[in-house]
Amino acid sequence: MKWTAALIATLRDDPQEAEIPSHRLMLRAGLMRKLASGLYTWLPLGLRVLKKVEAVVREEMDRTGALEILMPILQPRDLWERSGRWESMDAVMLKARTHGGRELVLGPTHEEVVTDLVAREISSYRQLPVSLYQINTKFRDEIRPRFGVMRCREFLMKDAYSFDIDEAGADRSYRLMYEAYERIFARCGLEAMAVEADTGMMGGRDSHEFMVPAETGEDAVAVCPKCGYAANVERAAVGETAFSGTRTAEKPEEVPTPGLRTVEELSRFLSASPARFIKTLIYRAGGEPFAVLIRGDREVNESKLSRGLGGAAAVLADEETIRKVTGAPLGFAGPVGLKGVKVLADYSVAAIADGITGGNREDIHLVHVNLERDCPPLEYADLAVAAGGDPCAACGTAMALRRGIEVGHVFKLGTKYSRTLGAVFKDEAGNERPAIMGCYGIGVSRMVAAVIEQHHDEKGIIWPAAVAPYQVLLLTLAPDQPAAARAAEDLLARLEANGRDVLYDDRAVSAGVKFNDADLIGFPVRITIGKKFLKTGLVEVKTRRSEEVRAVDPGEVPSLVDRLLE
């Protein structure tokens, strides 16, 4: 392909709207252009990358035995009513209406459609297991789209769904996908790690996220350097901290704290570190109020709380309930003398030797609280959002926090959707049973951004060969010399015949422009036909990764390129 025919336009300056490297480089290198917030047009160059990622994903999906289908983006309201997600996913759904008034949703995901399909097509255990996948556009009304295609309103996703007869089969399907994911990310040059994850809006019981470590990632992962435990902070289990030391002998003392409700305000007022506060939050779950104690500088992980309560959603209580439970307005709750409600304490408060807490009276806090002495025996549990330095629940080693980009997510869904949407089959005994499901997503467009986050330098992108828009950039610095132009066209033809995709920079611009664009876009191999060729007949071959330049005979180029791209 000739550059002048390929609609490639690079930008000299960094676009003002882009903050992170991948977003900046995708615009500068001419891979995409913005239409509106969270909406991007893929230009020819960018689309080639997207298609290459897609091809790797498709190959590995096919290898697992999954079957490719293509489902509609527009989906009827009815299906979503049946799964209960018309309401629960309202915040991210974009809806549409036909002229006739029929309500549709632009699919944010496809569990409903695929389960409905299987419900109609599958009736016997003889047809199972089956896995179906598609590569299709998803729509999500993100609260705040950002970072280019990293978080946008419309994006390309590979979503797969497995249907099995029993748990053992479902586990096998899950494993198969998990392993395919490892191959997909490795083949695309991504260093990704699987971490335990929260199931969020998907439901189900087990899940792993595939994270690409990157400073610019939106997710945080807790990693144990010793035993290798790794989990999203939304999920990461935190171990108990052993308390060694002496708890305060001073008596609890009431201090007036007029109008001071937050840890931050109180910490300033009392000149005490937030880590000395025993924050007391009143929650309710299933109508029943209860108290949660946590250290002042930590946050409650509500999904841990809900899991601990056997699945009932825990929500912060309203002001009225707080008054009823504590006898004080919001901001003055404390565990000392709190009666009539269950009290759960996060591990983090166990180590507070001399605590500060609300006095259960308006404008009063208590200092010198010794939890062991001043409260009835507490029930300790892991209720906090994990933080750096927290002990690993498995081995007690201090965990580190790393940032990452979520490029894939696999879930064991169980029968949540198959039950509500009727994906049942007859087993050997003639009993009707719901299929055990799994679902598996990969953010295909996000992967492109993730690859760039992981592979760039100050000059531009450094594409892994498997996903580069073109594997080879051929350029000539003497376009007006017929011999050089002929050699270039000849080499272009031979490389293409050898199965390489090659871009030929035939522009009449200076050497600097060509070299800089080559580095910006980041083609793995660069071939230069210049003065040296006219004198010696040799062309120069260089990779984007290294500074090393080899002068070789044009006849040897195809095999050298093969070696360099391996």
Added chain:
RNA sequence: CGGGGCGUAGCGCAGUCUGGCUAGCGCGCACGGUUCGGGACCGUGAGGUCGGCGGUUCGAAUCCGCCCGCCCCGACCA
């Protein structure tokens, strides 16, 4: 949704506080010429509803009001 920032030529910006003549600069683009191994140079030229609407004023890119768009941070933690 709350807070902050921004909106002037395709891109990057100056000018706005302190209103004043035909609204500037760099890059890019077109044409001509000289160059030709890391973003060359000279000349000529095209390109603007100064985000939109309304107001104040003799006069508005500039002041005021409303709206729109874009970017960043944060979102019930007592």
